[in-house]
Amino acid sequence: MKIAVVGLGYVGLPLSLQFARSCVNVVGIDVDPEKVKLLNNGESYIKHVQQSAIADLIGSGKFSASTDFTRIKEVAAVIICVPTPLNKNREPDLSFILETGRAIAPHLVKGAVVVLESTTYPGTTEEDLCAVLEEGSGLKAGIDFHLAFSPEREDPANEQSKVKQIPKVVGGYTPACLEKAMALYARAIDTLVPVSSCRAAEATKLLENIFRSVNIALVNELKLVYAAMGIDIWEVIEAAKSKPFGFMPFYPGPGLGGHCIPIDPFYLTWKAREYGQHTRFIELAGEINTRMPEHVIHRVADALNSQQKSINGSRILILGLAYKPNVDDERQSPSYVLMDLLQERGAEVAYHDPYVPVIKSTREHPHFAGKESVAWTRSNIQNFDLVLIATNHSSVNYDELAEWARCIVDTRNAMSGMPVAAGKVWKA
Numbered sequence: 001m002k003i004a005v006v007g008l009g010y011v012g013l014p015l016s017l018q019f020a021r022s023c024v025n026v027v028g029i030d031v032d033p034e035k036v037k038l039l040n041n042g043e044s045y046i047k048h049v050q051q052s053a054i055a056d057l058i059g060s061g062k063f064s065a066s067t068d069f070t071r072i073k074e075v076a077a078v079i080i081c082v083p084t085p086l087n088k089n090r091e092p093d094l095s096f097i098l099e100t101g102r103a104i105a106p107h108l109v110k111g112a113v114v115v116l117e118s119t120t121y122p123g124t125t126e127e128d129l130c131a132v133l134e135e136g137s138g139l140k141a142g143i144d145f146h147l148a149f150s151p152e153r154e155d156p157a158n159e160q161s162k163v164k165q166i167p168k169v170v171g172g173y174t175p176a177c178l179e180k181a182m183a184l185y186a187r188a189i190d191t192l193v194p195v196s197s198c199r200a201a202e203a204t205k206l207l208e209n210i211f212r213s214v215n216i217a218l219v220n221e222l223k224l225v226y227a228a229m230g231i232d233i234w235e236v237i238e239a240a241k242s243k244p245f246g247f248m249p250f251y252p253g254p255g256l257g258g259h260c261i262p263i264d265p266f267y268l269t270w271k272a273r274e275y276g277q278h279t280r281f282i283e284l285a286g287e288i289n290t291r292m293p294e295h296v297i298h299r300v301a302d303a304l305n306s307q308q309k310s311i312n313g314s315r316i317l318i319l320g321l322a323y324k325p326n327v328d329d330e331r332q333s334p335s336y337v338l339m340d341l342l343q344e345r346g347a348e349v350a351y352h353d354p355y356v357p358v359i360k361s362t363r364e365h366p367h368f369a370g371k372e373s374v375a376w377t378r379s380n381i382q383n384f385d386l387v388l389i390a391t392n393h394s395s396v397n398y399d400e401l402a403e404w405a406r407c408i409v410d411t412r413n414a415m416s417g418m419p420v421a422a423g424k425v426w427k428a
């Protein structure tokens, strides 16, 4: 069998490799010629995707990358894994999905299966994607080709989390579409969870991400409440975790980051309006989570103040640019928001992140493009008035940090248990 995976990013690349490993021939299609070139040379551009895995599968001919959408006519199935961001008005931006639909439609063969994996609001597959596919191909969904939605569940940097072993939810446009999509995924994934429709599958993914967003907001709020009472939220979560049922730990932080949790819930908010429904939990969670960077800045000001210093004129190092530990993904990272807020207040800001040696150009923070990670040396770290831990990568030497830094604001409890002088570490 030969399939195409469109969009070779954090979701599409590992999925392509899993299908290729499962003896399916995979053509990976991406609009970015640089990525395509790197992959065809057997190189990886994602830290947790092993170079050797790509090189082996390219070498065996099971996987190849291309920018050529006419190759869709070679394949029996197309899986779409393109971005679903919010636009500047914080509304869903389906342009990547629709562009992909238009690009593949003219080459779609009769009987092919098309599956959307990008996270989106219920109705996208059956309404928006279906319309562009039918228009561009002249074929009918559910009759001439099969259409389905199957959300990705990716946990970057979790060694235990393997694409093959993560159960996969699948919903079809018709029962026959579901059957075809299940047969496709059964080749590469151990456990499939069929649901009654594409909408149910789309809604499942949103529930999973809204659940995280709301629970993170809850602990972020409790962090502030407990701090006012002189109670450490981290100690409380650790203790609550001992309950063997009915509790799942979530951790506070400097704000939300990544491609999913800060964005996906608002896809539902937007769509819900069409049905006259309000998503109060989502809005409240968004409000609390987006206030976190401001809270951190107040703690930075307090910490500096205790040393008769102000943010204005201080040299501050952000430790960790990626949005979560042990990944190189800094999209939507709260570290950028912290850097902006500190610079606005007159600080001189630098960063250290072992996985982000230099900041690439981003739509949201173009002014940081080209900025380089400060080298991890005693003299460099001692030079900063304050180190702000925004992400707790495990490869960072926190013993050295404890010794070298003059003052530390810790948003991740990374300095817990470290022998440091009293008053040096401020939790935020």
Ligand SMILES: NC(=O)c1ccc[n+]([C@@H]2O[C@H](COP(=O)([O-])OP(=O)(O)OC[C@H]3O[C@@H](n4cnc5c(N)ncnc54)[C@H](O)[C@@H]3O)[C@@H](O)[C@H]2O)c1
Binding pocket: 006, 007, 008, 009, 010, 011, 012, 029, 030, 031, 032, 035, 081, 082, 083, 084, 096, 099, 100, 117, 118, 119, 120, 152, 153, 154, 155, 156, 259, 260
């Ligand atoms: N990253 C995660 O952990 C994760 C987890 C679950 C779901 N998702 C969802 O999966 C989708 C993809 O996310 P991602 O993190 O892989 O994004 P990504 O930005 O890492 O990758 C998307 C890829 O699609 C390519 N692309 C863009 N437009 C294209 C087009 N018209 N045709 C072909 N290729 C195109 C880009 O060049 C890029 O390589 C999103 O909807 C996201 O919400 C992401």
